[in-house]
Every structure is written in structure tokens, then in C-alpha cells.
Amino acid sequence: xxxxxxxxxxxxxxxxxxxxxxxxxxxxxxxxxxxxxxxxxxxxxxxxxxxxxxxxxxxxxxxxxxxxxxxxxxxxxxxxxxxxxxxxxxxxxxxxxxxxxxxxxxxxxxxxxxxxxxxxxxxxxxxxxxxxxxxxxxxxxxxxxxxxxxxxxxxxxxxxxxxxxxxxxxxxxxxxxxxxxxxxxxxxxxxxxxxxxxxxxxxxxxxxxxxxxxxxxxxxxxxxxxxxxxxxxxxxxxxxxxxxxxxxxxxxxxxxxxxxxxxxxxxxxxxxxxxxxxxxxxxxxxxxxxxxxxxxxxxxxxxxxxxxxxxxxxxxxxxxxxxxxxxxxxxxxxxxxxxxxxxxxxxxxxxxxxxxxxxx
Amino acid sequence: xxxxxxxxxxxxxxxxxxxxxxxxxxxxxxxxxxxxxxxxxxxxxxxxxxxxxxxxxxxxxxxxxxxxxxxxxxxxxxxxxxxxxxxxxxxxxxxxxxxxxxxxxxxxxxxxxxxxxxxxxxxxxxxxxxxxxxxxxxxxxxxxxxxxxxxxxxxxxxxxxxxxxxxxxxxxxxxxxxxxxxxxxxxxxxxxxxxxxxxxxxxxxxxxxxxxxxxxxxxxxxxxxxxxxxxxxxxxxxxxxxxxxxxxxxxxxxxxxxxxxxxxxxxxxxxxxxxxxxxxxxxxxxxxxxxxxxxxxxxxxxxxxxxxxxx
Numbered sequence: 078x079x080x081x082x083x084x085x086x087x088x089x090x091x092x093x094x095x096x097x098x099x100x101x102x103x104x105x106x107x108x109x110x111x112x113x114x115x116x117x118x119x120x121x122x123x124x125x126x127x128x129x130x131x132x133x134x135x136x137x138x139x140x141x142x143x144x145x146x147x148x149x150x151x152x153x154x155x156x157x158x159x160x161x162x163x164x165x166x167x168x169x170x171x172x173x174x175x176x177x178x179x180x181x182x183x184x185x186x187x188x189x190x191x192x193x194x195x196x197x198x199x200x201x202x203x204x205x206x207x208x209x210x211x212x213x214x215x216x217x218x219x220x221x222x223x224x225x226x227x228x229x230x231x232x233x234x235x236x237x238x239x240x241x242x243x244x245x246x247x248x249x250x251x252x253x254x255x256x257x258x259x260x261x262x263x264x265x266x267x268x269x270x271x272x273x274x275x276x277x278x279x280x281x282x283x284x285x286x287x288x289x290x291x292x293x294x295x296x297x298x299x300x301x302x303x304x305x306x307x308x309x310x311x312x313x314x315x316x317x318x319x320x321x322x323x324x325x326x327x328x329x330x331x332x333x334x335x336x337x338x339x340x341x342x343x344x345x346x347x348x349x350x351x352x353x354x355x356x357x358x359x360x361x362x363x364x365x366x367x368x369x370x371x372x373x374x375x376x377x378x379x380x381x382x383x384x385x386x387x388x389x390x391x392x393x394x395x396x397x398x399x400x401x402x403x404x405x406x407x408x409x410x411x412x413x414x415x416x417x418x419x420x421x422x423x424x425x426x427x428x429x430x431x432x433x434x435x436x437x
Numbered sequence: 438x439x440x441x442x443x444x445x446x447x448x449x450x451x452x453x454x455x456x457x458x459x460x461x462x463x464x465x466x467x468x469x470x471x472x473x474x475x476x477x478x479x480x481x482x483x484x485x486x487x488x489x490x491x492x493x494x495x496x497x498x499x500x501x502x503x504x505x506x507x508x509x510x511x512x513x514x515x516x517x518x519x520x521x522x523x524x525x526x527x528x529x530x531x532x533x534x535x536x537x538x539x540x541x542x543x544x545x546x547x548x549x550x551x552x553x554x555x556x557x558x559x560x561x562x563x564x565x566x567x568x569x570x571x572x573x574x575x576x577x578x579x580x581x582x583x584x585x586x587x588x589x590x591x592x593x594x595x596x597x598x599x600x601x602x603x604x605x606x607x608x609x610x611x612x613x614x615x616x617x618x619x620x621x622x623x624x625x626x627x628x629x630x631x632x633x634x635x636x637x638x639x640x641x642x643x644x645x646x647x648x649x650x651x652x653x654x655x656x657x658x659x660x661x662x663x664x665x666x667x668x669x670x671x672x673x674x675x676x677x678x679x680x681x682x683x684x685x686x687x688x689x690x691x692x693x694x695x696x697x698x699x700x701x702x703x704x705x706x707x708x709x710x711x712x713x714x715x716x717x718x719x720x721x722x723x724x725x726x727x728x729x730x731x732x733x734x735x736x737x738x739x740x741x742x743x744x745x746x747x748x
Contacts, residue, residue: 086546098543102532109531273527281493281523282544282587283516437493 095285099292103266104299116261117304121254122311125247128373129316132242140210141166143175143184155190158221164213185210239319239404247312248399249372254304255331256366256392259338260345260359262300263293267346268355271435280436294339301335309403321406329409330402330416334395337419340426341391347433366392394418442505444469444591444622445490451498452485452646459485461646462499467591467639472613472623474637476630476733478745482646483626484524487595490624491521503591517546520584522577524595530569534560534579537568538586545587558582558612574605581612592616594625598632610636628745630733642737649740657736663689663701666735667708670697670725671716686711690739701731701739 091097107113144156146169153169160167168184175187179199185207187199196218200207220226238244270276279289305328312318320327345362349355369376369383370392379387387393398415401407409416445467452460460482467473475483488494490501492508492515501507503515528537535551542548555561558578563571571579577597584592594613598606613636617623627633633640634654642650642657650657658664667688671677677698682691687707688700702708705728716723737745 084547087548093539093543095543098540102529102536102540105536106529106531273529274523274525275527275529277493278521278523278526278528278583281491281516281521282541283513283546284544 096288096292096295099284099289100295100299103292103296106266107262107296107300117254117258117300118307121250121304121308125243125250125308125311126315128246129243132246138206139164139166140186140206140213141184142168142210142214143178143187144169145172145175145187145189146170153190155188155196155218159188159214159217162213162217165217186214188214238317239321241316243312243316244318244404245375245400246373247309247316247318248403249396251305251308251331252334252370252392252396252399253367253372254308255301255334255395256338256341256363258300258304259297259335259340260342260363262297263339263342264346264355264359265352266293267343268349268352271346271350272352277437286436290343293343294336297335297339298332301331305331318403320403322402323408326407326409326412327399327402330395330398330412330419333416333419333423334391337391337395337423337426340423340430343434344426344430347430348435366390369393371396389418391419391422394422442469443467443502444471444504445473445624446502447486447490447499448501449499450486450489450496450501452482452489452494452496459646460489460496463643463646463648465641465648467622467624469590469622470617470620471638472617472625472636474633474640475624475626475643476628476633476637476640476737476745477626477643478628478737478743481643483628483643484595485646486643487593487624487626488523491519491593492516517587518590520587520589520592522580522584522592522594522597524599526580528568528576528579528583531567533565533567534571534582535564537579538582541583541586547588548586549588551586554582554586557585557615559608572605574601574608577601577605578609578612581609585616589621591622591624594623596626596628598627598629606632630737630745633733640733642733642740644737644741650736654733657733658731661689661701661731661736661739663703664731665702665705665708666729666731667700667702667705667712668697668725668727668729669700669712669723671721672724673720673722677715677719677721682712682715685715688712692738692742694738694744697725699735699738701735 142159142165144153144159144167147153156167156169159165168178170178172189175184176199178184179187185200185204189197189199191197198211198214200211202208267276270279280286309320313320341362345358346355349358369379369387370390372392376387376393394415398412398419401412401415443466445465447463447465450460450463451458463482463486465473465475465486475486477483485494489496490503492512504518506515508515532540534555538551538554542551555564558581560575560578560582563575568576568579581594581597584594597613598609601609610632613623613625625636637654640651640654640657641648650660652660676693679691679693682688682698682700685700685708687702687704688711689703690701692699700708700712709728713723734745737743
């Protein structure tokens with residue numbers, strides 16, 4: 078080839094290097110998209126606040142009881158006795174209204190006292206609150222009829238921080254957020270670049286592909302710091318969610334998770350040409366994990382046969398590791414199995430994605 | 438700057454997509470410091486050809502050399518020396534003109550300054566504007582600015598003015614003129630004959646993946662052997678014989694296109710009276726009569742029987 082004078086690259090400040098320019102562009106595109114800001118930073122907080130309030134630990138609900146009224150004017154004796162207990166809400170009503178109230182769940186149990194020495198409880202034993210109601214109602218009526226306790230019972234009440242729903246929820250939301258930002262952040266951006274033929278245009282320059290991909294990772298890391306600090310900070314300040322494990326283990330887990338989910342995003346976007354195609358594929362990948370991986374409820378609820386599969390999912394590993402760190406104060410060694418699962422997914426996704434990725 | 442070796446040399450280029458042959462044995466040579474045009478209708482294989490030359494597509498046969506190097510061995514060095522504007526790139530709307538050019542600038546070893554390039558494409562006043570706020574013509578000039586920022590020796594422009602208004606087209610032509618005046622070589626594709634005539638030193642007319650004619654715009658038009666074209670329509674007659682029209686005094690060739698007759702003529706003062714006499718002899722009334730200097734469009738039509746643009 079006929080060369081023009083081969084001079085070394087003109088020196089320039091770091092700010093003008095490929096990697097910093099590519100990373101700056103990624104961050105600019107993100108912060109100039111108000112919707113993306115909302116979904117990444119505001120939405121998880123709204124969700125945590127909403128669910129945290131809905132499932133906050135309240136004093137035990139009062140048990141609602143219906144007592145079937147007699148033909149006479151006076152309320153039945155049973156009703157008077159039950160109403161004396163503050164844990165119950167007692168309503169006296171005709172038999173058919175009482176059964177209707179039971180059927181639609183307005184009351185947990187219907188009490189019918191036909192004879193002086195006999196009482197009938199009508200309830201659905203499959204309903205937990207009805208079973209509780211039967212025990213409470215029966216206890217009150219038996220004592221009022223003269224039963225004496227054979228055993229003295231003392232009570233000691235505790236509310237353990239770290240065992241509440243919000244404590245369970247915050248690490249799950251963090252895992253879900255890391256998954257979403259990785260898959261959407263990389264996947265959508267790359268498919269958008271390909272769709273606009275901008276990827277092709279960039280490849281037509283001397284741009285380094287390695288630095289191009291590295292810029293996505295770097296911008297993810299910048300965002301990651303904000304995502305974790307905002308969501309965890311909100312949990313700690315608003316709900317006093319405990320942070321029992323070492324912070325550096327939390328940070329390490331979050332960074333590893335961010336790399337893993339970025340790899341997943343890269344893999345999803347490696348061939349797709351349209352936003353619709355990308356959207357479908359992303360939902361297909363993320364939706365099962367939202368349900369199976371213990372974001373909103375424990376994955377232990379699924380049948381035992383599914384557990385090995387669920388444990389192998391990257392989001393399960395991330396959620397389990399985050400929970401173990403924040404709630405149980407687990408050290409790095411304890412969450413090593415989860416971290417291994419995440420690392421394997423990371424390596425697998427990147428290896429496959431770099432093989433499949435279409436630049437042109 | 439460098440020797441007189443061709444900036445681009447393409448020999449027997451072939452490319453097939455599945456069972457469609459897009460490029461079918463195409464030869465092109467672009468000398469240093471010239472503007473070379475690939476002129477042809479949509480689907481002729483122009484974009485495929487230029488993207489192979491840009492190293493963005495693989496080819497099935499033939500050779501492509503840029504500055505004597507090829508994409509297999511010299512890709513990194515070649516990327517530093519060429520500038521590219523693709524047909525339908527959408528630059529990021531959320532970045533400013535300055536940010537976009539600074540990004541592209543970071544890829545090159547010896548780039549121009551953003552301020553210089555912006556001045557070259559007359560976007561000085563839009564330096565801090567978002568790309569999304571630019572007009573179509575301004576966006577296209579920014580795309581060319583991205584091609585120029587690396588200070589290339591060879592510029593590839595694929596349909597640079599398609600979809601632009603006349604003023605925007607002239608502004609872009611000025612940019613291309615300035616690049617050429619500074620010593621650069623250009624390969625452009627277009628289906629606008631006026632653009633090819635205005636900009637190009639040499640043209641290859643491409644149809645069905647082959648070069649069907651080549652030369653300077655002047656040579657191509659002269660190859661018709663007729664500098665003038667007479668177009669007319671007439672009412673109240675059965676269709677005239679094309680052979681009879683072609684035999685008229687001063688007429689070199691004739692054809693009919695959508696009810697309008699087009700005659701190639703070397704001397705209007707002999708041909709026009711002959712046409713009028715022919716119409717009178719056939720009892721036909723003239724409804725339309727136009728004459729114009731022959732253009733590359735006429736060259737294309739005489740070669741293929743079709744128009745460059747089918748809209």
C-alpha cells in the first residue's frame with residue numbers, strides 16, 4: 078500500500094480519547110432521556126415505597142364475627158360475651174345475612190347459639206382467618222362458660238428488623254433494577270444504534286470495537302453507583318432496612334451483577350434489528366426471572382423440583398447474594414456459590430455475544 | 438502529497454445476495470484528486486459497490502484496492518485515510534453538533550479541528566444545537582462533516598443529496614467542491630444526472646450491476662452524437678412510426694415515452710422544421726414542443742430505454 082507519512086497519533090487530552098468520548102456520549106444520551114431517568118431511578122423507589130406501605134407490619138387485624146339474631150328483642154348472650162373482647166368485631170344479623178357475609182368474606186365466622194349449652198360455628202376451614210377466628214371465639218366462649226386455664230402463659234412480643242416484608246423487598250428490587258438497567262441499557266442502546274445504521278457508520282471509522290464495548294461497561298458502572306446508592310439509601314432512611322454485611326461485599330456483588338446483566342443485554346442485542354424484536358426478546362428473558370427469582374416473594378414458594386433450575390438463574394443468585402449480605406450479614410465466602418453462578422453467566426453471555434454480534 | 442497511483446481501483450467486482458446478483462463484474466478506477474460518480478437508477482448496485490469499497494461488505498469475486506492496499510491486510514490504516522457518508526445514517530438526535538463531531542474526531546490519529554470542519558460545512562452557527570433540531574440539509578452536511586473530521590484523502594458519499602431541497606443540495610455541492618480543491622478524491626453515487634454533471638470529473642453509468650458507459654460527462658453526452666433533444670406531443674393521430682421520425686432531416690434517433698416523442702438532433706434549425714412538416718403531412722396538431730441540450734439522463738435513456746428516476 079502507498080502510505081502517507083506514518084506519524085504517531087496526535088497527542089490530545091484524555092477527555093478527547095475514544096474511551097472517554099464514547100462513555101460521555103453514553104451518559105449524555107441517558108441523562109437527556111427523562112423517561113429513562115424515571116424508570117431507572119424513580120420507579121424502583123415508588124415501587125419500594127408503595128409495597129413497603131401496603132405490606133407494613135400492622136397490629137393484628139380484628140377478627141370479624143357474625144352472630145345470628147334470635148326472634149326476641151334482646152341480643153343473644155353469646156354476642157354480648159364476644160363483644161366484650163377488644164380483638165373482635167361482632168355484628169348481630171339475621172341468619173341469611175350472616176351466611177351471605179361469610180360467603181363474601183365480610184366476616185370470618187358465623188356463630189349460631191340455638192340451645193343454651195350448645196353453639197355452632199359456621200366457617201370455611203380452608204380460610205386461615207376463619208380458623209383463627211374459631212379458636213379465638215371458642216376460647217372466649219369457653220372461658221365465659223367457666224373453663225379455667227390449666228397452664229399459665231406469659232407473652233413476649235418482638236418485631237425483628239430484617240424479617241419484615243420491606244427488608245425482603247429492597248434487595249429484590251435492587252436485583253431487578255440491575256437486571257433491567259443492564260438488559261435495557263445495553264440492549265436497547267445497541268439495537269437502536271443498529272437500527273439507525275449508526276453502528277455501521279461507527280464501524281466505518283477507525284473506532285476500536287473493544288473500546289466501544291468498554292464504554293458501555295463504564296457508563297453502566299457510573300449508573301450502577303447511583304442506582305444502588307439511591308435505592309438502598311431510600312430503604313435505609315425511609316424503612317430502616319438493615320445493612321448487616323460488609324459494604325464492599327455488597328458493592329462487589331452489585332458490580333458483578335451489573336457485568337452479568339450487561340452481558341445478557343449484549344447477547345440479546347447481538348442479532349436483533351428492530352426495537353419490537355428486542356422488546357419481545359428482553360421480556361421473554363426478564364419476565365420469568367421477575368417471577369421465579371424471588372423479587373417480590375420468596376422463590377421457595379415454587380415446587381422442589383423447580384428449585385435447581387431457579388437457583389441457576391442469574392437473578393436468583395443476585396437476589397440471594399444481596400439478601401444474605403444485607404439481612405444476614407453474610408461474608409464473601411458464604412455467598413461464594415451465588416457469586417460463582419453470576420460469574421459463569423457473565424462469562425457465558427460475553428463469550429456467546431461476542432461470537433454472535435453483528436456489527437454491520 | 439502522494440504518487441499518481443489510483444485512489445481506488447476495482448476489478449471484476451462481483452456480489453450476489455442469495456439468488457440476486459447485485460454487482461456483476463464491475464470495473465472502476467478513481468484517480469487521485471478526482472471526483473468520480475457512479476450514476477444509475479435505484480437498485481443498480483451502486484450502494485453495494487460503494488459499501489464493498491468502504492470495507493463494509495464482503496464481495497464474492499474480483500479485487501478492490503485503495504491507495505494500493507486492500508481491506509484484508511490494511512483495514513486499520515485505510516480506515517484512517519477515508520471518510521464515509523452512508524445513505525441513511527441517523528446520527529444521535531440528543532447530542533449537539535459539537536459533541537457528535539468530537540466523538541468522531543476521537544477515532545482518528547490526525548483529525549481536523551471541530552471548528553474547522555464546522556466552518557467547511559457551514560454549520561458554525563449550529564455548533565451547540567442538538568442534532569434533532571437540525572433541518573434535513575443541515576443533518577446531511579453534519580454527516581459529511583463526520584466524514585471529513587478525520588482529514589481523509591478519499592471521501593465516499595452515497596446519495597449525498599437525496600431528499601434535499603435545491604438550496605441544501607447546492608450547499609452540499611459547495612462542500613464537495615471545497616474538499617476537492619484541497620486535494621481530496623471523491624467517490625459518490627447519485628441518481629441525479631445534474632449532480633453528476635455538476636460535480637464529477639469521471640462518471641460510470643451503472644445498470645444491473647454493470648458499467649454500461651463511462652467517461653467524462655462531456656464525452657458521455659457527445660457519445661449520443663446529438664447535442665439537442667426535441668420532445669413533442671401531438672393530438673388527433675394514430676401513433677407515428679418511430680422509424681419514420683428517426684429518418685427525418687437532422688434527427689439521429691427517436692423514441693416514444695408515455696405519449697411524448699423524444700428525438701435526438703444535432704442541428705435544431707434543420708430538425709424542428711422537419712418535425713413540423715411531418716406533423717402537417719400527417720394531419721396532426723402539435724400540443725407540446727420542447728427542446729433542451731442533451732443531458733446524462735438522455736444518455737441513460739438511449740442506453741437502456743428507461744429513465745434514471747422512475748418517479
